[in-house]
Amino acid sequence: MGTSEYAIECASISKSYGKVKALQELSFSVKKGEIFGFIGPDGAGKTTLFRILTTLLLPDTGTALVDGLDVVKDYKALRRILGYMPGRFSLYQDLTVEENLQFFAGIFQADIRENYYLIRDIYEQIAPFAKRKAGKLSGGMKQKLALSCALIHKPVVLVLDEPTTGVDAVSRREFWEMLIRLKNDGITIVVATPYMDEATLCDRVALIQHGRILATDTPQAITNAFPWQLFEVKSTDTLNMINLLKQHPEVHNADMFGETVHVSVKPGRISADDLFSYLQEHGHLQSEIIQGNPGIEDCFIDLMRMTNE
Amino acid sequence: MRIIFYIVQKEFLQVFRNRMMLPIIFVIPVFQLLILSYAVTFEIKRINLYVVDNDNTVSSRSLIQHFASSPFYHIVGHGSDNQAGMEFIQKGKAHQMISLLPGFEKALNSGHPARVQVINDAINGSAASLMSAYTVSIISNFNKEIITSFNPDAGAAAKVQWSFWFNPELDYKTYMVPGILVLLVTIIGMFLAGMNVVREKEIGTIEQINVTPIKKYQFIAGKLIPFWIIALFELAVGLIFARLVFSIPILGNIFLIFLIASVYLLVVMGIGLFLSTVTNTQQQSMFLAWFVLVIFILMSGLFTPVESMPQWARNLNVVNPIAYFIAMIRMVMLKGSGFQHISRELGILLLYGTAILSLAVWRYRKTT
Numbered sequence: 091m092g093t094s095e096y097a098i099e100c101a102s103i104s105k106s107y108g109k110v111k112a113l114q115e116l117s118f119s120v121k122k123g124e125i126f127g128f129i130g131p132d133g134a135g136k137t138t139l140f141r142i143l144t145t146l147l148l149p150d151t152g153t154a155l156v157d158g159l160d161v162v163k164d165y166k167a168l169r170r171i172l173g174y175m176p177g178r179f180s181l182y183q184d185l186t187v188e189e190n191l192q193f194f195a196g197i198f199q200a201d202i203r204e205n206y207y208l209i210r211d212i213y214e215q216i217a218p219f220a221k222r223k224a225g226k227l228s229g230g231m232k233q234k235l236a237l238s239c240a241l242i243h244k245p246v247v248l249v250l251d252e253p254t255t256g257v258d259a260v261s262r263r264e265f266w267e268m269l270i271r272l273k274n275d276g277i278t279i280v281v282a283t284p285y286m287d288e289a290t291l292c293d294r295v296a297l298i299q300h301g302r303i304l305a306t307d308t309p310q311a312i313t314n315a316f317p318w319q320l321f322e323v324k325s326t327d328t329l330n331m332i333n334l335l336k337q338h339p340e341v342h343n344a345d346m347f348g349e350t351v352h353v354s355v356k357p358g359r360i361s362a363d364d365l366f367s368y369l370q371e372h373g374h375l376q377s378e379i380i381q382g383n384p385g386i387e388d389c390f391i392d393l394m395r396m397t398n399e
Numbered sequence: 400m401r402i403i404f405y406i407v408q409k410e411f412l413q414v415f416r417n418r419m420m421l422p423i424i425f426v427i428p429v430f431q432l433l434i435l436s437y438a439v440t441f442e443i444k445r446i447n448l449y450v451v452d453n454d455n456t457v458s459s460r461s462l463i464q465h466f467a468s469s470p471f472y473h474i475v476g477h478g479s480d481n482q483a484g485m486e487f488i489q490k491g492k493a494h495q496m497i498s499l500l501p502g503f504e505k506a507l508n509s510g511h512p513a514r515v516q517v518i519n520d521a522i523n524g525s526a527a528s529l530m531s532a533y534t535v536s537i538i539s540n541f542n543k544e545i546i547t548s549f550n551p552d553a554g555a556a557a558k559v560q561w562s563f564w565f566n567p568e569l570d571y572k573t574y575m576v577p578g579i580l581v582l583l584v585t586i587i588g589m590f591l592a593g594m595n596v597v598r599e600k601e602i603g604t605i606e607q608i609n610v611t612p613i614k615k616y617q618f619i620a621g622k623l624i625p626f627w628i629i630a631l632f633e634l635a636v637g638l639i640f641a642r643l644v645f646s647i648p649i650l651g652n653i654f655l656i657f658l659i660a661s662v663y664l665l666v667v668m669g670i671g672l673f674l675s676t677v678t679n680t681q682q683q684s685m686f687l688a689w690f691v692l693v694i695f696i697l698m699s700g701l702f703t704p705v706e707s708m709p710q711w712a713r714n715l716n717v718v719n720p721i722a723y724f725i726a727m728i729r730m731v732m733l734k735g736s737g738f739q740h741i742s743r744e745l746g747i748l749l750l751y752g753t754a755i756l757s758l759a760v761w762r763y764r765k766t767t
Contacts, residue, residue, distance in 0.1 A: 144610045146765070169612045180607040184416050185409065196405030197611050239607075 094158065097122045097247050097278035098143065103152035105138055105301075112138040113301040116152070120280055120294075125273050127292035128282040129386065135301040136282035137177055140251045143280070144174045157246050170198070173245030175236045177252045177282075183225025187216055187235055190224050191242060198243035208275060209238040212268050230261030237268065241277075248272065250281040254288065266291050286387040297390050304393040313384050316392065318342050318354035321362055322382035325351070325374055334372050338365075345391060352388055402613060406621025410595070414625065424591075428583045428633055432640055435579050436572050443529050447475045449484040449493040456504035458545075462515070465541050466497070471533055484518070494520050495530055507545060565733045576647050577728045578701040580637040585695075585721060587630040588664045589688050593671030596622055596763075597684040600675075609765040619672060619760050627664050634660050650735030659727050662745055665752030666720040672759040695721045723748050 098120035105113040113135045120126040128136050141147035143156060145165040154161045159168040181190045191213070195202045206213070212234050219227065224235060233253055240248060250269075254262045266288065269279055273293075281292070289295045290309045297304040297312070305312055323344075325331045328351060335344040335353055342354045353365070362379045369377045414420050448466055452459050466472045475493050478484060487493035498516040506513040517534055521527035599605040608618065634657070641647040649656075671688060678684040698712060699705075699721035705713060716722040723744045730736040738745075 146606065146609055166612065169610055172610055174607070174610040176603065176606045178603045178606070180603045180605075182409070182413065182604055183602070184413050189409075189412060193405060193409050194607075194611070196408075197402050197608075197613055199401065 095121055096155075097124075098126075098154070098156050098280065100143075100154045101152055103139070103142060103149045103154055105135075105142065105147065105150050111301055113142075113149070116301070116303060118296055118303060118306055120278060122278055123273060123276055124293040125269060125279045125281065125291070127289055127295040128280070128298050129284075129286060129289045129295050129390065130282075130298035131284060134298045136298060137251055138301075139298075140174075140249050140280070140282060144172055144249055145169060170243070171246040173240035173243070173248040173277075175233075175240045175248075175250045175253055177255065179224075179232050179236060181224050181232075181236055181239060184223060186221050186223055187227070188220040190235060190239055194239040195242045200243040202242060205242055205244045208244060208272070208277075209241050211271060212241075213238045215264075230257050230265075233257055233261070233265060234268075237265075241272070245277065248277050248279045250279065252282050252284065254283060254285065262288075286385065286390065289386040295386070297386075297393060299390075299394050299397070302397070304397060305389070309386055312386060312389050316354075316384040316389050317357070318384075318392070319357040319359075320382040320384045320388060321353045321355065321365060321379055322347075323351045323353055323365070323369075323377060323379050324349065325369070325377040327374065331369065331374055331377065334369065334374070335365075338368055343392070343395070345388075347387070352382065352384075354384075354388070354392065402617050403621050403624070406613070406618065407624050410621065410625040414629070424587070424629060424633070425636075428587075428637065429640065431583065432576070432579055432637055433644070436576050436645060443526055443533070444471060446472050446495055446530055446533065447487075447493045448472050449476045449478070449487045449496040450474055451478055451481055451484050451496065451498040453479050453501045454499045454503035458504035458507055458513075459499045462499070462538070462541050463497075465537050466534075469533075469537060472537075488518065488520050491520075494526075495534065497534075572645050573647055573733065574729075576641045576645050577732050578699075578725050580634060580641065581699075581721060581724050581728055582696065582701070583637055584630050584634050584660055584664065585667050585692065585724075587626060587633055588667035589671040589692060590685070591629070591671075592622055592626040592668045593673075593675040593684055593688055594681050595626070596672060596675035597678055597681050601680050615760050615763050615765065619756070619763060622672065623668050623756075626668060627661070630664050631657060631660060647732065649732050651731030651737070655731050655738060655741075656728060659724065659731065659741065659745060659748075662748045662752060663720060663724045666748055666755060669752055669755030669759050670720075673755060673762060676759055676762040676764070695719050698722065699725050701725055718751075720748060720751060 096119045098118075100119070101117050103113055103116040104111070116135075116139065128134075128139070130136055138147065142149050142161060143154060145161050145168055148162060156168055157171055159171075161168060182193070185193065191202065195205075216227070216231050216234050216238070219231065224232065227235065237250075237253070240250075254265055257265065262285075269281065270291070273279055281288075283289070292309060294306065294308050295312065296306040305315075307315070323331065323335070328346060328349075332344045332346065332351055335341050335351070338355075340355050340360050342356060344351055344353045346352075355365075362381060366377065366379050369379075414424070450463055450466075452463060463474075467474055476484070476487055481496070481498055484493065484496040484498065488496060496516075496518040498518070500514060500516075503513045503515075515538060517531065519527045519531055599608065613621075638649065638653070638656070642649060670691065674687045674691070675684050678687060697703075698708070698716055698719055700716075701721070705716060705722060705726075708716075727736075727741045727744050730741060
């Protein structure tokens, strides 16, 4: 339908719930045929944004076009070409897998056989349970069914709100493999996730916090733009070490990442050996330091601090 | 149209799959009809009577004999002390006390009025007035006998011959059962349809429905039609029961009854759906629906005649769909009224239904 190269164009979208500003002047564009991820913690405004994009919520200000259609004015036409998977499982738990799919195909007046190629890979995994009630499926199966139902009318844009939250690691990986296949079928996908590791699977990501976008780019570009040099430090006494590191004049910050501590320093000023001897001088004899590459999470935390300061 | 069909199909699947729903729809109404029709009655079949006879003459015993021989009266105590009788009434052992003073017979024989004191337990007002009506009629029979015994010509007074049309035996069930049928249809219409929409809100499925191209009227129609069919089915079951178990006459056209019910259902379902659009949980919607329903039922004329309500209450009944439906169904079932007799009420209901459904569709929001 739309002729622009963008599947979604948002310009200064704001939305408040009373005094709480859920979205503040949000602007971004999603290119056709890409997987665009919104990465951010709970309460960042992801769901509010998605509900605006899917015509369920009216923005206070700003405009949003999805495939060239205005989310407020052209909502009727838009609902035909959108696929939406809400964060909360919203299919009929008392209907079977099959009945859910038939119902959604029915109300979109879509032909299941005609569009089956889109969902084949996904649906075949749940087809053995076709007669089972949706409420009795496991978390991963539910997500697959929800995705099938969101796809059966061959949407142009697919909006997925935290599709992998509460799903086991194997199912999560399978789910992302499917998304990449769908992308190859030409469907634009917008996905929200609180998992930083899923960010690298997106073509481009937007880091979102307190209703504001902190950065938008490819995952590679975002990590490349990390302004600090990163070291990964391991020690037996992590908590003390973090405090010690923070006192070092060249150290920008030190954060715990599982078992290791990520230390960001002003680039090119000190080496791993310098840090090692600094720690030794202060009694941390058994530490281990290597040069690290920043991940999306490092960037996110750094950007978050910058905006808060 | 096809979209509405898919929603209706889905609703039926869900209704028949719900373990609680089937008994609610099919068993409870039958019980309700059986229990209410037999139990809810204003007739008084047994009046416990305490007699205080301080005259102890042929005349006083004759009057008491009149009560004793009535099938409705049961003499629970005799005495010569009003206080003892009051005790019986206090304890609820007697409903009524009759007290005759010394000189009862003497007064009658000398042509003076003889006094009879009747004390009723009026905890239940309508029962007490029925009771005293029975008592008065027994005493007036007694009077007539006395008068004719003194003067045989006096019996030639005007004699009233009662006849009760449309319910010749004044059978309470004939009056109640059509009303209870109305109740059944109303509960299905108002509760189930409305609750169903709120349920989708409560469990979040509405979110997925709202992003589809379903139009508002399609959604409302899809929710309405299944329960409309179920309620009419229920009415059919109820009518069969009324005919076979209670032998209630159905004088009017049975199709007319269904036509009235169909129109009436539009109104109650419209109210239910409207309530569902202003609430967010089944609990809220249930509570609101109950509130509305209880007022409608008590004012409808199901239990008490509308004609004896104060004028303002009768004015309020203009918006009470149950009042229209009960009036119409009694007219058609018991009187055999035809379309021309009820067309005004039916027209009002149709307008009402259209208005409330439009309001429900308008109020239902796919966007927040």
